[in-house]
Amino acid sequence: MSTTSLPNSPFAALNRGPLAYIALTAYVVVTSALMLMNTRTSLGTDVLFVLFLLGFLLLYRANVANGYKLALGAIMLIGVVPYFGTMNAYYIELAIQAGIFVALALGLNVVVGFAGLLDLGYVAFFAVGAYLWGIFSTDQISQISPGASPVSPQWFYLFMALGLFVGAFFGVLLGLPVLRLRGDYLAIVTLGLGEVIRVLAVNLDRPINITNGSQGIKSIARPPLPDFLRALFPGLDDPQLYQLFIYALALLVVGITILTVFRLKNSRIGRAWEAIREDETAAVAMGVPLVRMKLMAFAVGASFAGVMGVLFAAKQQFINPPTFDLIRSIGILAMVILGGMGSIPGVILGGVLVTLLDLQILPRIATELGALKRQGIVIPDWFDPAQYQRALFGLLLIIMMIFRPEGILPDQRRREEAHATEAQEMPEEAGAGEVKPA
Amino acid sequence: MALLEAKNVTKSFGGLIAVNNVSLTVERGSIVSVIGPNGAGKTTFFNVLTGIYKPDHGSIIFDGASIAGQRPDQITKQGIARTFQNIRLFNNMTAIENVLVGMHARLNAKMWQIIFQSPSVRVEEPRARARARELLKFVGLEGRYDELAKNLPYGDQRRLEIARALATEPKLILLDEPTAGMNPQETLEATRLIQRLRDELGLTVILIEHDMRVVMTISERISVLDYGEKIAEGKPEEIRANARVVEAYLGRGAAVAD
Numbered sequence: 001m002s003t004t005s006l007p008n009s010p011f012a013a014l015n016r017g018p019l020a021y022i023a024l025t026a027y028v029v030v031t032s033a034l035m036l037m038n039t040r041t042s043l044g045t046d047v048l049f050v051l052f053l054l055g056f057l058l059l060y061r062a063n064v065a066n067g068y069k070l071a072l073g074a075i076m077l078i079g080v081v082p083y084f085g086t087m088n089a090y091y092i093e094l095a096i097q098a099g100i101f102v103a104l105a106l107g108l109n110v111v112v113g114f115a116g117l118l119d120l121g122y123v124a125f126f127a128v129g130a131y132l133w134g135i136f137s138t139d140q141i142s143q144i145s146p147g148a149s150p151v152s153p154q155w156f157y158l159f160m161a162l163g164l165f166v167g168a169f170f171g172v173l174l175g176l177p178v179l180r181l182r183g184d185y186l187a188i189v190t191l192g193l194g195e196v197i198r199v200l201a202v203n204l205d206r207p208i209n210i211t212n213g214s215q216g217i218k219s220i221a222r223p224p225l226p227d228f229l230r231a232l233f234p235g236l237d238d239p240q241l242y243q244l245f246i247y248a249l250a251l252l253v254v255g256i257t258i259l260t261v262f263r264l265k266n267s268r269i270g271r272a273w274e275a276i277r278e279d280e281t282a283a284v285a286m287g288v289p290l291v292r293m294k295l296m297a298f299a300v301g302a303s304f305a306g307v308m309g310v311l312f313a314a315k316q317q318f319i320n321p322p323t324f325d326l327i328r329s330i331g332i333l334a335m336v337i338l339g340g341m342g343s344i345p346g347v348i349l350g351g352v353l354v355t356l357l358d359l360q361i362l363p364r365i366a367t368e369l370g371a372l373k374r375q376g377i378v379i380p381d382w383f384d385p386a387q388y389q390r391a392l393f394g395l396l397l398i399i400m401m402i403f404r405p406e407g408i409l410p411d412q413r414r415r416e417e418a419h420a421t422e423a424q425e426m427p428e429e430a431g432a433g434e435v436k437p438a
Numbered sequence: 439m440a441l442l443e444a445k446n447v448t449k450s451f452g453g454l455i456a457v458n459n460v461s462l463t464v465e466r467g468s469i470v471s472v473i474g475p476n477g478a479g480k481t482t483f484f485n486v487l488t489g490i491y492k493p494d495h496g497s498i499i500f501d502g503a504s505i506a507g508q509r510p511d512q513i514t515k516q517g518i519a520r521t522f523q524n525i526r527l528f529n530n531m532t533a534i535e536n537v538l539v540g541m542h543a544r545l546n547a548k549m550w551q552i553i554f555q556s557p558s559v560r561v562e563e564p565r566a567r568a569r570a571r572e573l574l575k576f577v578g579l580e581g582r583y584d585e586l587a588k589n590l591p592y593g594d595q596r597r598l599e600i601a602r603a604l605a606t607e608p609k610l611i612l613l614d615e616p617t618a619g620m621n622p623q624e625t626l627e628a629t630r631l632i633q634r635l636r637d638e639l640g641l642t643v644i645l646i647e648h649d650m651r652v653v654m655t656i657s658e659r660i661s662v663l664d665y666g667e668k669i670a671e672g673k674p675e676e677i678r679a680n681a682r683v684v685e686a687y688l689g690r691g692a693a694v695a696d
Contacts, residue, residue: 260553267552267563268538268545271531275539278528285488285522287514287543287606296549 020064028055028072032080039087046364049091052080053352060345077251082244086236092243094360096315099250100308102351103257105335106344107304110261112333113342114270115297116277118187120329121174121194125302127201127324128170129163129309131211134319137221143209156223160253160310167306168299170197175298179291182280194329201321216320220313223249246315253311257304262344264300273297274342331358338400340407349409357396362389439502441466441610441642442487447496449479449486456482458666459496464610469636469643471653473677474663475686480646481523483663484612488520489513501609515543519608521599523615523646529588533579533598536587537570540605570605577601577631593624600631604639611635613645617652625649629656654678662686 031052038045055076059069085092104126111119135141136159141148151159174193178186205213225241233241264270272293275283284290313319331354339350369385379385400408442464449457457479464470472480485491487498489510498506505513519540528536545566547559574583577597582590587598596616603611616632617625629652635641647653653660653674660677662670664686670677677683 263552263555264549267559268542268547268566269549269552271535271539272542274531274535275528275542278530279526281490282522282526282528283539284510285490285514285520286540286602287511288539289509289511300549 017063020062021068024055024059024062024064024072027058028052028076031055032076032084036080036084036087039084041088041090043364043368045088045091046360049094050356050361052076053356057349082247085243085247086233086240089240089243092247094356096243096247096250097359098352098355099247099254100312100315101332101335101355102348103250103254103304103308104332105339105347105351106254106257106261107301107308108332109301109336109342109344109347110264110273110304111297111301112336113347114265114277115273115294117178117294117297118183118190119298119301120187120191120326120333121197122190122301122305122332123324123326123328124174124194124197125167125170125305126309126312126328127197127319127321128302129167129306130313130319130324131201131217131309132163132166132306133159133310133313134217134220135210137314138217138219140209140212140217143212150221153221153224156221156310156314160307163306163308163310164303165306167309168303170306171298171300171302172295174302175295179294191326191329195326198321198324198326201324211321214321216318217313218318220317220319222246222314222317246311249311250308250315253304253307258344258348260300265344269293269296334397338397338407340410343407343409343411346407346409346411350407353408357393362392365389365392440464441501442644443497443499444487445497445499447483447486447498448494449482449491450494455666457486457493457663460663460666460668461496462661462668462671464642464644466642467636467640468658469632469645469656471657471660472644472646472663473648473650473653473660478663478686479666480663481614482666484520484614484644484646487513487612488518511543514606514608517607517609518612519603519606519610520612521596521603521614521616523618525592525595525599527587527595527598527602530586532584532586533574533590533601534567534570534583536598536602537573537605538566540602541566541570541607544605544607570601573601573604574598576604576634578627593620593627596620596628597631600635604635608641610642610644613643613647615646615648617647617649625652628652632656 031048031054035045035048035052038048056073059073062069081095082092085095104122107125108119108122111117111122133156135144136151137153137156138150141150174190177193178189181189201211202214204210205215211217222242223245225238225245229241229245233244236244272283272288275286275288276290276293280290316323335350335354336347337350338354339348340346363386366385366389369379373379373385440463442462444460444462447457447460447462448455460479460483462470462472462483472483474480482491486493489505489508489512492507496506497504500513501517503516505516505518508516528539531539545562547562550556551559571583574580577600579590579594579597579601582594587595590598600611600613600616613632617628620628632643632645633656636643645653645657657674660670660672660674661668662677662680662683664682669682669686670680672680
């Protein structure tokens with residue numbers, strides 16, 4: 001692993017000691033500054049944005065005090081990103097999308113990574129949360145029960161909490177029929193159940209119009225802007241403030257999600273999930289109640305999606321069934337697998353990476369190739385870069401699975417614990433090895 | 439009263455009667471062996487006792503209460519722990535985590551307590567870890583706490599399985615071929631460990647074992663299964679002299695020649 005190879009690499013000194021602090025701070029300051037000076041959406045800014053985000057990874061991997069990591073990370077997330085966002089709406093939109101998908105991936109990771117239950121219908125719970133707010137905050141509610149009026153946007157926060165419970169409820173509901181299934185069978189049935197939710201969303205416009213069918217629900221309410229936000233940034237207009245506001249909410253949900261999954265993972269419940277993943281029969285023989293623990297995994301995973309669904313509906317202000325199709329579920333699963341199943345930092349990275357690939361990097365490559373073509377560089381006519389985005393994404397996944405099947409940042413906690421003494425001794429050993437005995 | 443009383447237990451799979459009308463009484467604080475040729479139904483009998491299979495007929499009374507037909511985790515909670523014939527550790531978890539999983543039923547942290555890190559969880563978790571280290575020390579795995587289970591040598595994996603079973607705080611422990619695949623030195627150590635389970639922890643032990651030296655040294659009573667039926671029961675010396683047992687193991691000719 002890279003932790004063991006680092007002492008020998010020329011960058012070793014940059015990764016520890018006072019130099020690490022200086023190097024990290026310098027990196028973050030330089031990328032932030034460059035980014036803030038290039039606010040036009042362009043290839044250059046894209047690259048800077050990715051480099052800036054790479055700072056989080058460096059921060060995570062560096063051997064510096066945790067307090068420092070947190071402080072610098074917080075400055076980047078709470079200071080730099082929103083500030084940059086006020087100058088270019090596209091990038092804060094990216095950050096919000098990344099946040100939403102990181103929370104979703106973390107939720108799915110509970111089911112797939114921790115408990116080992118392959119779930120291909122996860123996006124259904126996201127849909128449930130989104131439709132919950134979509135229906136109750138718009139005139140759609142009067143279609144269901146005539147006379148009822150939409151709830152006040154103030155209630156948004158209550159509905160986020162409600163999304164948690166409704167998500168958990170649906171998690172249990174869809175978990176019950178699949179309790180006895182394992183592996184491939186589980187994947188197929190959850191895939192089916194996930195599609196059932198989407199098809200319901202398409203078809204529940206008759207006899208009672210609940211979801212407004214394939215037309216979707218329009219003009220979904222947003223929570224009212226808090227006054228302090230307006231007072232804090234008097235120079236910004238409402239759309240900008242809204243983006244900051246949604247960004248803050250997404251960041252908050254992601255933060256709570258990370259804390260929750262981290263605590264669960266290192267607990268009696270997390271260990272029971274892992275035991276089920278490793279060997280069901282042995283787990284149950286050691287006193288782990290299978291049914292309860294599996295349902296708990298489904299419920300916890302689904303609840304995060306429920307909350308994020310509510311937020312997503314408020315952000316988009318429009319939802320329709322195709323948003324919640326199978327490809328979405330597969331995309332979220334790809335985040336989990338790419339990052340490293342069961343590994344919380346890995347899944348966060350996977351979520352950000354796949355979102356960026358999807359919304360920024362691959363479209364950017366396509367645009368640039370298109371521009372080259374127009375300038376007369378020979379690219380065959382049958383190759384339309386925009387059409388090949390998905391293929392490129394698939395290719396990346398395949399390459400990953402061949403060269404790093406455990407994910408980019410595999411579950412490291414145990415590995416580090418296991419080799420804690422080794423890792424500490426390593427630098428001395430490496431140093432001593434270079435001096436040949438006389 | 440006996441700790442475990444299994445009466446007329448029968449379990450069949452389709453046409454095959456794997457365990458046929460077997461009764462077994464185990465006194466508190468004793469070490470009892472179940473022996474028999476391969477395919478005699480010993481492991482199936484264990485699986486019925488621990489709830490992995492439900493018996494077709496018969497009653498199982500453990501510590502005064504009927505456990506027949508209960509789920510494995512419920513039975514474990516009432517005080518029966520087991521190890522497996524083909525080691526079934528949680529391979530990608532560390533030794534100490536394996537033991538901590540065994541404590542699952544004895545820990546009380548609820549989901550919301552874990553999420554909010556309530557004071558009770560903050561006390562319970564370190565205490566559980568300390569206890570797990572103690573158990574690992576007891577079986578001789580001191581200092582290997584953070585080793586992944588799959589990276590442990592074979593003999594240590596067997597020990598870890600015992601530590602994990604002990605973590606469930608059992609009254610009765612079922613060991614399925616605890617010395618299988620061990621060399622004489624390891625077998626000797628395993629035998630001592632089994633004796634310590636009873637002598638130091640006061641547990642009752644039932645073991646399935648093929649190594650007759652182990653069986654004859656440590657068991658107080660031996661039950662012999664053959665083709666799913668119990669063909670003999672008694673003290674080691676009685677079993678050694680039993681013609682039906684010799685026949686079951688070595689074939690009729692051997693028994694007659696004897």
